[in-house]
Amino acid sequence: MTRLIWTASGALFGLGLWLSGMTEPARVQGWFDVAGAWDPTLAFVLTGALIPMLVAWRVAARRKRSFTGAPLPAAPETQIDAKLVGGSALFGFGWALAGLCPGPALAALGWSGVPGFAFSAAMVAGMALWNLIGARRPRAVAA
Amino acid sequence: MPPLFTQTHLLGLAGGLMIGSAAALLLLGNGRILGASGILGRFATRTTTGADWRDHAAFVAALVLVPGLAALIWGVPQFETLAPLPLLVVAGLAVGLGTRMANGCTSGHGVVGMTRFSRRSIVATLVSLAVGFVTFHLAHHVFGVL
Numbered sequence: 001m002t003r004l005i006w007t008a009s010g011a012l013f014g015l016g017l018w019l020s021g022m023t024e025p026a027r028v029q030g031w032f033d034v035a036g037a038w039d040p041t042l043a044f045v046l047t048g049a050l051i052p053m054l055v056a057w058r059v060a061a062r063r064k065r066s067f068t069g070a071p072l073p074a075a076p077e078t079q080i081d082a083k084l085v086g087g088s089a090l091f092g093f094g095w096a097l098a099g100l101c102p103g104p105a106l107a108a109l110g111w112s113g114v115p116g117f118a119f120s121a122a123m124v125a126g127m128a129l130w131n132l133i134g135a136r137r138p139r140a141v142a143a
Numbered sequence: 144m145p146p147l148f149t150q151t152h153l154l155g156l157a158g159g160l161m162i163g164s165a166a167a168l169l170l171l172g173n174g175r176i177l178g179a180s181g182i183l184g185r186f187a188t189r190t191t192t193g194a195d196w197r198d199h200a201a202f203v204a205a206l207v208l209v210p211g212l213a214a215l216i217w218g219v220p221q222f223e224t225l226a227p228l229p230l231l232v233v234a235g236l237a238v239g240l241g242t243r244m245a246n247g248c249t250s251g252h253g254v255v256g257m258t259r260f261s262r263r264s265i266v267a268t269l270v271s272l273a274v275g276f277v278t279f280h281l282a283h284h285v286f287g288v289l
Contacts, residue, residue, distance in 0.1 A: 002173055007202065007205045011205040013161075013166070017210060020157070020159055029279060045156070047156065047159060056171055073175070076264065080266050086244060087241045089270055090240055092272060094236070095249075102242060102249075110210060110211025115222070115224060118232055125239060126235060126241070126243070
C-alpha cells in the first residue's frame, strides 16, 4: 500500500505539472520577466497547489499517524542559516535562468530531448557535488 | 480588452490543485513530504531519509513516465527555453546544489513547507523567487545572455 501511494502521488504530481504548463520553461521564464511579457500562470499553479495542502496539514494536526500507520512528519526546523538562504539563492538563480525546477524537469524528461536531459543530468551532478563539499559536516539537530 | 482569466490560467489552477493533491496524498497516506529535490537527491547523495529507496524510485518513475504518456495521448507541451545549452548546464548545477543546500525546492518548501507555515520554507521560497526575478531581469534585459 505504501508503495502504491508513492507511485500514485508521483503520477498525480506529474500529471498536474503537465497540465499546469509548468513543464514549459518559456512560461516559467515569463513569470520571472516582470519588466517584459509577464506571465502570471505560475501564481495560479502555486495557489492551486497550496489549497489541498492547507487542508491536509489541518487534517494531519488532528491525527497521530498517517492512514497507513506511518508516523507524520516532525515539527519543522526553525533555524534560518546561511545554507538555507545561500542554497535558495543558488536555486532561484538556476530556476530563472533555465525556466525549470526539479519536479518539472523530471516530468518533462519524456519529451524535453537533449536540452531537458542536459539540465537534469547537471542537476543530479549538482546534488552529488553537495555530497562532496557540504553534506559531510554533521547536521544540526532538529529542534 | 483581454479576458480576466485565460484558459492557460485555469489549466494552471487545475494542474496546481493536482500537484497539491499529490502532496496531500503522500502526507496523509504515508506521512511523507513531497519534495522533488529531496526524493531525487537521495539517489545522488547519502542523505538518510528513512524511506525505502524503492518507494522513492517508484515515485520518480511515475513522475517521469505518466506525464510522458499524457503527452503522447493528449499532446506534447512546448519545450522552449531562452537558455542555450551551456547555460542550461550551469542552471542545472545551481538548481541541484542549491536545493540540496537549502533542503528543498518549489515542491518541498514552496507547497508543503509554506502550508505548514514553516519559517524556513517561507524564507527559502521568498529568497528563490526574489533571486529568480533579479537573475532573469539581469540576464535577459541587461546582459542579453538569455
